[in-house]
Amino acid sequence: MDAPLYLRPRVDPPLASLLTDRPFLHSLVDALGSPLNVLLPEAVVENAARFRAVYRRHHLTGRVYFAHKANRSSALVRRLAAEDPAAVGLDVASLEELRHALGCGFTGDRIMATGPKDAEFLWLAARVGATVNLDSPGELERLSGLVRTHGLGPVAVLVRLSGFESAAGHGGAGTRLLSRRSRFGTSVRDTDALLSALEQNADLVEFTGVAYHLDTTGVEEKARALEQCVLFMDECRARGLAPRALDIGGGFGVGYVAEAEEWERWTTALTEAVLGVRPPLTWRGHGYGLRNEGGTVRGSAALYPAHRPTAGPGYLDELLSLPAPALGRPPATLLLEHLHDLYIEPGRSLVDQCGLSLARVLDVRPADADSGQYVVRLGMNAGDMSLEEHGVLVDPVLLPPGEAETGDEEPVGVYLTGNLCLEGDLITRRLVFLPRLPRTGDLLAFANTAGYAMDFHAHHAQRHPIARTVAVERKGDSWRWCLDEDYWPITPLGGTPG
Numbered sequence: 001m002d003a004p005l006y007l008r009p010r011v012d013p014p015l016a017s018l019l020t021d022r023p024f025l026h027s028l029v030d031a032l033g034s035p036l037n038v039l040l041p042e043a044v045v046e047n048a049a050r051f052r053a054v055y056r057r058h059h060l061t062g063r064v065y066f067a068h069k070a071n072r073s074s075a076l077v078r079r080l081a082a083e084d085p086a087a088v089g090l091d092v093a094s095l096e097e098l099r100h101a102l103g104c105g106f107t108g109d110r111i112m113a114t115g116p117k118d119a120e121f122l123w124l125a126a127r128v129g130a131t132v133n134l135d136s137p138g139e140l141e142r143l144s145g146l147v148r149t150h151g152l153g154p155v156a157v158l159v160r161l162s163g164f165e166s167a168a169g170h171g172g173a174g175t176r177l178l179s180r181r182s183r184f185g186t187s188v189r190d191t192d193a194l195l196s197a198l199e200q201n202a203d204l205v206e207f208t209g210v211a212y213h214l215d216t217t218g219v220e221e222k223a224r225a226l227e228q229c230v231l232f233m234d235e236c237r238a239r240g241l242a243p244r245a246l247d248i249g250g251g252f253g254v255g256y257v258a259e260a261e262e263w264e265r266w267t268t269a270l271t272e273a274v275l276g277v278r279p280p281l282t283w284r285g286h287g288y289g290l291r292n293e294g295g296t297v298r299g300s301a302a303l304y305p306a307h308r309p310t311a312g313p314g315y316l317d318e319l320l321s322l323p324a325p326a327l328g329r330p331p332a333t334l335l336l337e338h339l340h341d342l343y344i345e346p347g348r349s350l351v352d353q354c355g356l357s358l359a360r361v362l363d364v365r366p367a368d369a370d371s372g373q374y375v376v377r378l379g380m381n382a383g384d385m386s387l388e389e390h391g392v393l394v395d396p397v398l399l400p401p402g403e404a405e406t407g408d409e410e411p412v413g414v415y416l417t418g419n420l421c422l423e424g425d426l427i428t429r430r431l432v433f434l435p436r437l438p439r440t441g442d443l444l445a446f447a448n449t450a451g452y453a454m455d456f457h458a459h460h461a462q463r464h465p466i467a468r469t470v471a472v473e474r475k476g477d478s479w480r481w482c483l484d485e486d487y488w489p490i491t492p493l494g495g496t497p498g
Contacts, residue, residue: 004411004433005266005281007306009394009447010258014040014474015353019445022399024479025358028470029443034360034379035467037454039071041079041487042473043354048080048088050313051346058320058332060342065091065112067250067347072455074104075471075487076351081105082489091345092130095121102128112158112247112345115184119146126152133158133211133247135184137194144201154202158209158247158343159194161232163187164225185212188228195239207241209233209343213249217305219319222248226331227324230338246335247343248319253311254352256304256387256394256448263307266393271297283415286429288391304391312349348451355450357385357467358399359427361442367415373431374414376438381418381425384467385446387453388428396444398434409436416444420461 011019018025018038029036044066051064066080068090080088081104090106092098093115101111108128113121116135122143125132127150134140134157147153162185186194198207210229214222226248233243257263272278274290274297282288289302310318320332327334335342359378367373387394396416413433418425438444446453458466469484473493480493487493 004413005269005431006262006433007257007266007393007395008259008262009397010255011397011447012353014043015356015447017474018472018479019356019397019399019447021479022401022443025399025445026401026443028481029358029360032468032470033465034358034443035384036358037355037449037467037469037484038358038481039073039075039355039450039469039471039484040353040473041075041471041489044076044351045079045083047312047346047350047352047354048083051316051344051350052087054313054317054320055342057317058336060320060332060335062245062342062344063087063089063110064350065089065247065343065345066350067091067093067345068097068101069093069115069456070347070451071351071355073450073469073471073484074100075469075484076354076450077101077104077106078487079489085110091347095124098124098128098130112343114345117142122146123150123152126150126155129156131156131158131208132205133160135160136186137197140194140197140201140205144197144204147204153204154206155204156208157198157205158211158243158245159198159207160185160211160213161188161191161229162212163189164212164214164221164228165189188232191232195236195241198241199239207236207243209243209245209247209341210236211247211249211343213345214251217251217253219315219322222251222319223322223324223331224326226319227326227334230331230334230340231326233338233340244339245341245343247345250345250347250349252313252315252344252346252349253305253308254348254448254451255306255308255311256392257306260307260309263305267301267303270301281431283426283429283431288429302391303393306393312346312352315349316344351450353448355448355454357446357449357454359385359444359446361438361440361444362419364414364438364440372413374412374437375417376414376444377417377419378427378444379419380427380467381420381461382427383459383461384418385427385449385453386456387446387449388426389456390452392453393428393430394447395432395434396446398436398438399443399445400439401441401443411435412437414438 089110111130113125114133359380363377413431416427471487
């Protein structure tokens with residue numbers, strides 16, 4: 001047979017150590033059921049420290065705001081709440097996330113309220129002293145009205161911008177938009193009304209900064225946007241306003257697949273399969289956005305770049321070091337020259353290597369009579385582990401019970417399906433290669449699911465329970481655990497408050 005097309009996961013300590021303790025992981029699933037999410041709260045603190053190290057390298061001040069929407073966990077939020085208030089904050093995008101943040105120990109002055117906001121969300125954010133990241137002039141008017149009516153002000157606000165232009169832009173000939181159209185933020189071409197509203201409501205809101213968030217991995221595009229925000233802040237100062245912080249959002253990325261060669265080999269094979277020059281690699285010929293039109297591949301692969309040599313803090317470092325096109329100086333230099341604070345909102349990258357999702361193998365059967373492929377049904381559904389929903393392709397780790405195996409079995413290609421009575425409930429649309437055929441009772445561990453994958457799409461369809469979540473930490477030669485909702489940073493796992 002052809003060599004297996006593996007996409008083996010990048011697994012760093014301590015997650016790598018956790019995956020080697022099969023008896024512990026099996027005991028957790030035996031006790032709490034399948035699926036099960038496992039989190040390492042200390043890992044999120046280490047990631048925050050790596051981002052802060054980039055700040056120090058570039059002599060920058062500001063705060064790292066964890067994008068709460070990436071994970072519903074209480075343990076992660078409580079652990080971050082125990083960190084330096086000046087260094088670590090929380091980005092909340094709903095009323096319930098704000099309530100959760102306050103209940104986990106965050107004070108209002110460490111919270112950034114983002115996303116679409118209803119009146120209740122705006123009121124509570126203003127009441128507790130959170131910074132409100134304004135999405136539009138209309139949102140500014142609604143906030144100002146609440147502050148005036150209820151005597152809440154002044155409220156610190158940032159304004160989100162979008163629709164950035166090329167270096168030759170600012171309305172001149174040859175202007176082109178760099179960032180794709182977004183339904184969020186105010187276009188840089190339409191800021192006059194926004195600035196006028198900020199001036200008129202200066203007694204109700206304190207204009208403290210500017211924000212952007214680009215849905216792209218292109219570091220050059222983000223550097224141009226950052227530069228234009230700095231120029232916009234200069235215009236604000238010329239009008240007597242005094243913004244001092246620049247929030248560049250998130251999108252710093254995660255490397256999921258360990259080996260670049262495996263990722264390149266698989267993506268090449270996908271193109272060949274779409275063209276029909278090799279057997280299909282996916283369920284019913286799914287092309288992940290690619291299609292065959294008369295022998296030519298059309299479309300674009302809707303896939304996350306699963307192997308990323310530069311991601312997370314490294315991506316931020318690269319962005320801050322890249323010379324901006326118009327002013328010719330790196331973004332870090334521009335921020336220093338203007339004495340601006342830097343805010344970032346990492347989600348996926350702040351919980352990199354912070355957790356995994358476990359599922360028990362329920363059933364194994366041939367996909368068809370002659371292919372040599374199998375369908376493996378798991379005790380989870382696509383909502384419980386939604387890496388593919390975000391275009392992330394990476395292999396699970398096979399965890400059999402009992403002693404180590406002899407390794408004399410052959411690799412096999414399998415399709416992983418869920419526990420719903422739906423044709424479309426596929427954990428993976430691609431053929432996944434495992435070192436041997438799974439057996440009923442084995443576990444599959446999906447590594448690095450803490451960012452947007454383990455609970456972002458979880459639901460109670462067909463009355464299946466959603467995954468429980470536990471927090472774990474290493475103590476000596478063993479692991480300790482507690483339910484996510486029972487974790488507190490002052491309480492050693494399995495112990496008493498200290």
